[in-house]
Structure formats: C-alpha cells, structure tokens
Amino acid sequence: MIQPLNQNIDKDWFLEHHIMMHRIRAFEETAARANQDKLVLGAIHLSIGQEAIASGVCKNLMKEDFLLSTHRGHGHTLAKGADPEAMMLELLGRRGGICKGKGGSMHIADASVGMLGANGVVAANINIATGAAHAIKLKRETNISCCIFGDGAINRGPFLEGLNWSGVFNLPVLFVCENNGFASTTRTDAMTSGEGAAARARSMGITAIEVDGNDIVSVDEITREYIANIRNGNGPHLISFNTYRLHGHTASDPASYRPAAEVEAAWKEDPIERCSELLSRLGISREILNEHRKIALEEMERVYKTAKEAPWPSDDNAFSDVQDLGDPREGAF
Amino acid sequence: MVKMTYAEAAKLALAEEMRRDPLVWAIGEDLGRGGVFGQYLGLLNEFGPERISDAPISESAIMGASVGAAMAGTRPVVEMRFADFALCAVDELINQAAKARYMLGGQVKVPMVIREPMGMWRSSAAQHSQSLESWYTHIPGLVVAVPSTPADNRGLLKTAIRSDDPVVYLEHKNIWGYEGDVPEDETLIPFGKGRLEKEGDDITIVSWSAQMHIAANAATLLQAEGISAELIDLRTLWPWDRQMVFDSVEKTGRLLITHESVSVGGFGAEIAATVAEQLFSVLKSPITRCAAPRVPISYAPPLEAKIRVSSEQIVEAARKSVAVSAGFK
Numbered sequence: 189m190i191q192p193l194n195q196n197i198d199k200d201w202f203l204e205h206h207i208m209m210h211r212i213r214a215f216e217e218t219a220a221r222a223n224q225d226k227l228v229l230g231a232i233h234l235s236i237g238q239e240a241i242a243s244g245v246c247k248n249l250m251k252e253d254f255l256l257s258t259h260r261g262h263g264h265t266l267a268k269g270a271d272p273e274a275m276m277l278e279l280l281g282r283r284g285g286i287c288k289g290k291g292g293s294m295h296i297a298d299a300s301v302g303m304l305g306a307n308g309v310v311a312a313n314i315n316i317a318t319g320a321a322h323a324i325k326l327k328r329e330t331n332i333s334c335c336i337f338g339d340g341a342i343n344r345g346p347f348l349e350g351l352n353w354s355g356v357f358n359l360p361v362l363f364v365c366e367n368n369g370f371a372s373t374t375r376t377d378a379m380t381s382g383e384g385a386a387a388r389a390r391s392m393g394i395t396a397i398e399v400d401g402n403d404i405v406s407v408d409e410i411t412r413e414y415i416a417n418i419r420n421g422n423g424p425h426l427i428s429f430n431t432y433r434l435h436g437h438t439a440s441d442p443a444s445y446r447p448a449a450e451v452e453a454a455w456k457e458d459p460i461e462r463c464s465e466l467l468s469r470l471g472i473s474r475e476i477l478n479e480h481r482k483i484a485l486e487e488m489e490r491v492y493k494t495a496k497e498a499p500w501p502s503d504d505n506a507f508s509d510v511q512d513l514g515d516p517r518e519g520a521f
Numbered sequence: 522m523v524k525m526t527y528a529e530a531a532k533l534a535l536a537e538e539m540r541r542d543p544l545v546w547a548i549g550e551d552l553g554r555g556g557v558f559g560q561y562l563g564l565l566n567e568f569g570p571e572r573i574s575d576a577p578i579s580e581s582a583i584m585g586a587s588v589g590a591a592m593a594g595t596r597p598v599v600e601m602r603f604a605d606f607a608l609c610a611v612d613e614l615i616n617q618a619a620k621a622r623y624m625l626g627g628q629v630k631v632p633m634v635i636r637e638p639m640g641m642w643r644s645s646a647a648q649h650s651q652s653l654e655s656w657y658t659h660i661p662g663l664v665v666a667v668p669s670t671p672a673d674n675r676g677l678l679k680t681a682i683r684s685d686d687p688v689v690y691l692e693h694k695n696i697w698g699y700e701g702d703v704p705e706d707e708t709l710i711p712f713g714k715g716r717l718e719k720e721g722d723d724i725t726i727v728s729w730s731a732q733m734h735i736a737a738n739a740a741t742l743l744q745a746e747g748i749s750a751e752l753i754d755l756r757t758l759w760p761w762d763r764q765m766v767f768d769s770v771e772k773t774g775r776l777l778i779t780h781e782s783v784s785v786g787g788f789g790a791e792i793a794a795t796v797a798e799q800l801f802s803v804l805k806s807p808i809t810r811c812a813a814p815r816v817p818i819s820y821a822p823p824l825e826a827k828i829r830v831s832s833e834q835i836v837e838a839a840r841k842s843v844a845v846s847a848g849f850k
Contacts, residue, residue, distance in 0.1 A: 254589075254593060256589070285626070286626065286628075287624060287625050287626035287628070288626035288627065289626075290623055290624055290625075290626050291624040291625055291626060295624040295625060297625045297628055297629075298628070299625070299628040299629055300628075304589075304592055304593075304625075304629060305621065305624070305625055305629070307617075308616075309612055309616055309617075312585065312612055312613070312616065312617055314585075315581060315582050315584075315585025315586050315588070315589065315613060316585055316586070316588050316589035316592070316617060317589055318582065318585070318586045318589060319585060319586030319587055319588055319589025319590040319591075319592075319593070319597075320589040320590065320592060320593040321589075322586055322589070322590045322595075323589065323590040323591075323592075323593035323594055323595040324593065326544075326546060326571060326572075326590070326595055327544075327594065327595065333589070333593075345581055346581055346582065346585060349577070349579035349581050349582035349585075350582055350585065350586070352577060352579065352582070353576075353577065353579060353582045353586055356577060505626075508627065509622050509623045509626060509627035510622070510623055510661055510662055511622070511661075511662055511663075511664065511686040512684065512685050512686055513664070513686075513712070513713070513760055516661070
C-alpha cells in the first residue's frame with residue numbers, strides 16, 4: 189500500500205519503532221523456537237503481525253502509566269520496557285524469571301515499568317485496567333491506565349461493564365482493541381453482532397475510532413492524540429486497531445482453518461515491512477533497516493541461551509507470595 | 522465498653538479506617554443512600570461521593586475494578602450487597618484478586634475487602650440467603666472472616682482493611698441489629714484467633730457467624746440438663762484457630778461443629794477431618810456436624826425453617842455425643 193509521504197515525520201521516532209517491532213518479532217520467533225524445542229512447556233500466544241500496535245501504543249505511554257494486557261502479551265510487555273531476558277526466563281520457568289516462574293507467558297508482568305500483567309482470562313484485564321484508572325483519579329495523579337485486549341473480548345461482560353464504568357467515573361483509561369480477526373480459532377465476525385468494538389464504545393458515550401493497526405504512523409498518531417485527550421481529563425477513549433494474526437492462536441496451532449491465500453495476502457501487509465518501506469522512502473538505507481532485524485535476533489538469541497542455561501527456581505518459590513499468613517507449609521496455612 | 526449493633530460496629534470500623542488512611546474507600550451499589558442494610562448510613566456526608574461511591578449494578582466491574590484499584594495503590598472496601606450476587610464476579614475474585622500476587626511473583630498485592638452480607642434472614646429464598654463461606658476457604662490467597670458479634674465486627678473489619686491481601690468478609694444479615702459491648706478504644710482482632718464464648722468440660726462446640734448465637738443458646742439449654750459445653754467462635758475460617766479447637770477437644774474429648782451452610786463440603790468437614798487426623802486418640806465419641814441439608818433455601822417460613830439448624834437439633838446431637846461414654850474405638 190503506497191501512502192503519500194509526509195516529509196515532516198520524525199524519522200528517529202519511527203526508527204525506534206522499527207527497532208522495537210523487530211525486537212518483538214525476534215522475541216516471538218525465539219519463543220516459538222523454544223516451544224518447538226520443548227523448553228516452553230505451557231501455551232504461548234504469538235503476536236507476530238501485531239507489532240505496530242504494541243510499539244505504537246506503548247511508546248506513547250510513560251513509565252508511570254499502567255498497562256494491562258492479554259494472553260498475547262509478550263510484545264506489549266517488551267514495548268512497555270520489560271527486560272526480555274527476565275521474560276524469556278519466565279517463559280522457560282527458570283530462576284530469574286520475571287514472575288519467579290509462577291506465571292509463565294500468560295501472566296507476564298513487570299510492575300517496575302507499570303506493566304501490571306497479562307491475563308489468562310479473556311476480557312478480565314478490562315475491569316482491572318479501569319480500576320487502576322479509578323485509583324489514579326482518587327489519588328489525583330497524572331498518569332493513565334491502558335488496556336490492550338483482543339476482538340474476542342468484546343463479547344464478554346467485562347467489556348460492557350468496564351467501559352460503562354470508565355465513562356460513568358470519567359476515568360483516565362485508553363482501551364485498545366487488537367482486532368486480529370480471530371477469537372481463538374473462530375472468526376470474530378461470525379460470533380459478533382453489530383459493528384464491533386468502536387461502535388459499541390460510542391454507544392456508551394466513549395470516544396472511539398477504528399484504525400489500520402498495521403500502519404505504525406496511524407497507530408502512533410491516533411494513540412498520541414487520544415492519550416493527550418485522556419491526560420487533559422477527557423475521560424476514556426477506545427481505539428480498535430485492525431490487524432491480522434499471522435500465526436495460529438497458540439504457537440502449536442497451525443491455523444489450518446484459514447485459506448493459505450488469505451494468510452499470504454496478510455503477510456503483504458506485514459507492519460514491520462510497511463514501516464521499513466516508509467523509512468526507506470524517507471531516506472534510511474535498507475542496510476541500516478536490515479541491521480535492526482539482525483541485532484534483534486542476536487539479542488534474543490543471547491536471551492534464549494541464558495534462559496536455557498538457567499537453573500530451575502528454588503522449591504521454596506512454590507510456597508511464597510501466597511498471602512501474608514506465613515509459610516503455607518506450616519500449621520494451619 | 523459501648524453498646525452498639527453489629528451494623529453500627531462495622532460502620533464505626535470503616536469510618537475509623539477511612540479517617541486514618543485516605544487510600545481507603547468504599548464502592549458498591551446504593552452506598553450513597555446508606556447501603557441496602559443501612560450499614561453505610563451517614564458516611565457519605567463525612568467522606569463524600571468519591572470515597573463512599575455508588576456503583577452501577579455491575580458486580581464483575583465492582584470486583585474487577587477494585588482489583589485494579591488495589592494493585593494501583595488504594596484500599597477498596599467492596600460491597601457486594603448480598604453474598605449471592607458476588608457469584609456474578611467469581612472470575613474477578615477467584616482468578617484475579619486471589620491469585621494476582623502469586624502469579625506475578627509478588628510484584629503486586631491486592632489489598633481489598635469484599636463485604637458479602639450472607640445467610641438466611643426472612644423469606645428471601647435461594648438467591649438472597651446463601652452461606653458460601655466454605656467455597657472461599659478452598660481458594661489459596663483469600664482470607665475468610667465470619668464475625669458474629671459487634672465487637673468482632675469492628676475489630677475484624679479494621680484488620681481486614683489493613684490487610685495487604687484480599688479478605689472475603691462475610692457479615693450475617695440476620696444479626697445487623699444484634700447489640701453488644703464494643704471496646705471504647707480501637708481493638709484490632711487478628712486473623713486466625715478464635716473466641717471462647719463459653720467454657721465447658723463435656724463437649725466442644727465450634728461455630729461462627731449467626732449460627733454461633735444459636736449454638737450459644739444450645740449451650741445454655743445443655744447446661745440446664747447438666748451437660749457442660751465449651752463453645753468456640755472461630756471468627757475467621759481462613760486462617761482458623763486450630764490450636765484453640767485442639768486444646769478444647771483435648772479437654773472435652775468430644776466435638777460438635779455447627780454452621781448454617783450446607784453440611785456437604787462445608788467448613789465443618791475440614792474441622793472434623795483435621796481433628797480426626799490430629800486428635801483421634803483423645804476422642805470419646807464420633808465428631809458430629811449440625812448443618813443444613815443439601816437443598817436450596819425456601820421462601821415460605823415453615824419450609825425455610827426446615828433448613829435452619831436449630832438449638833434443639835444441636836442439643837439433641839450433643840446429648841447423643843455425650844451419651845457415648847467410654848470411647849467408640
């Protein structure tokens with residue numbers, strides 16, 4: 189897709205996006221390999237093809253802003269600033285894992301950068317993110333809360349309850365729907381009445397828009413605009429990004445329920461390639477752009493090697509962080 | 522000591538904690554007008570609508586938003602209106618609140634109190650009368666509190682609000698108006714410490730919540746016929762005061778547990794199993810449970826009465842237990 193070239197675009201900013209998108213892609217490809225190597229034992233959900241949303245949204249968040257994500261949350265977590273090594277250690281369930289080996293892929297989190305957790309239950313993060321925004325408002329703080337969920341989530345109750353709540357209390361929260369076309373392995377369109385996330389949000393008085401989620405420029409611009417509105421006290425906003433899940437629901441799902449031609453066409457809209465194309469037209473050499481992928485792959489290779497060689501967590505970890513009632517192995521606990 | 526009702530004691534505790542800590546706030550349906558049972562009456566005037574906040578009838582959002590608000594540094598006191606309605610927010614409580622701290626490797630805590638008015642009141646049928654306390658004891662990460670007196674309701678609610686973990690706080694609807702002495706200074710009651718309601722030598726009776734008062738009546742009736750019952754009010758079910766129960770059973774050699782909730786899978790079963798495991802050799806008779814039959818709660822008063830566990834039933838069961846004289850092994 190050839191777009192008119194905006195020469196005023198901040199090249200350095202989008203170079204950083206390009207680097208982040210490649211880091212996410214490389215992390216996901218490495219995680220997929222770790223899955224094939226049978227070193228990631230639990231299910232992992234890859235965000236390959238959806239990197240522009242992760243990078244475009246998270247780069248416009250401050251470290252103090254909260255982020256709640258989904259089971260498909262590696263990219264969001266990385267883009268929010270988490271350390272990929274601690275993430276990979278967690279995926280492999282090893283010592284040094286970001287959740288001490290207790291969460292794995294679907295509960296990946298890094299509270300030190302405001303990332304309060306991926307979630308294994310579809311739509312559950314919507315109310316939690318709304319509540320984090322509620323706390324911000326009560327504490328008169330200036331940060332915001334951001335919730336990224338998939339198109340499947342809009343058919344669960346928390347989507348209605350959380351959005352209504354955010355509107356009622358005029359909360360500083362950005363809802364981001366990654367509409368990748370599939371709710372698990374079923375086409376979302378076939379299971380969704382009406383016009384989808386943005387229309388539903390508007391019906392509740394929430395400013396909402398549908399945007400091409402594979403175009404990093406559009407993602408970045410709309411996110412920045414909406415976040416500025418939210419920071420100015422204008423309440424919740426929702427962006428529904430159209431994208432495509434280039435891999436299956438999980439890393440072990442071949443996604444044979446969709447025609448090869450459809451997937452092939454989707455690859456032509458690969459957000460990273462589209463970003464490369466843009467930067468190339470802005471005068472960045474292909475050599476530099478290709479280097480981004482190489483560096484990202486090397487980084488994740490190192491991360492994987494470290495994770496593979498790391499020991500298991502100590503057994504005591506199974507019994508810590510339950511609640512403030514002492515060691516669960518002792519006495520009544 | 523000051524005389525006040527069970528509801529007033531909880532209101533006092535909440536107000537004291539809200540004055541002490543600006544991060545404590547309450548959220549639920551109809552709180553502005555004082556709550557369904559008047560347990561928030563007057564608090565709006567002192568604390569304003571942000572901290573005594575009305576909520577839409579969205580249990581999953583009330584619970585879920587409170588999880589997020591707790592993670593983000595506040596201390597929500599969540600009002601579920603009826604324990605039965607908390608079932609609309611099971612994912613938010615069980616999958617999210619209870620486990621977030623663990624799943625995230627200790628990176629977050631979820632300090633929230635979930636107030637769930639429970640139990641049989643009068644002709645409220647099966648969706649407004651349940652006692653589901655045993656469910657929550659099964660879930661790692663939750664504290665379960667079941668106060669029976671005004672003093673305990675004040676002291677335990679304060680401890681619950683200060684807890685860094687989610688506390689399922691079950692107040693019994695039938696005793697909102699129950700009056701009792703409450704200490705004038707603020708006394709915090711720790712989790713896991715039972716209360717010896719009455720000393721005795723012949724049989725240990727363990728109970729909690731409103732059923733404790735029915736058990737107390739039974740203990741008085743038993744005393745009149747020469748059976749000396751020791752009555753323990755557990756006050757919290759997780760953690761629960763094993764030591765107090767063990768000490769008592771070692772003395773009496775007999776144990777009866779009574780609760781309003783269904784007997785099958787009730788917390789009485791956990792107590793019975795634990796005592797059987799630990800103190801089998803001191804038992805003089807089989808452990809007895811007096812609890813509800815496994816049927817939904819009825820509407821018509823005579824039908825509802827069939828489901829209640831009466832003092833007379835407890836007396837009868839205690840008599841049988843004591844009648845086993847020389848041990849049953």
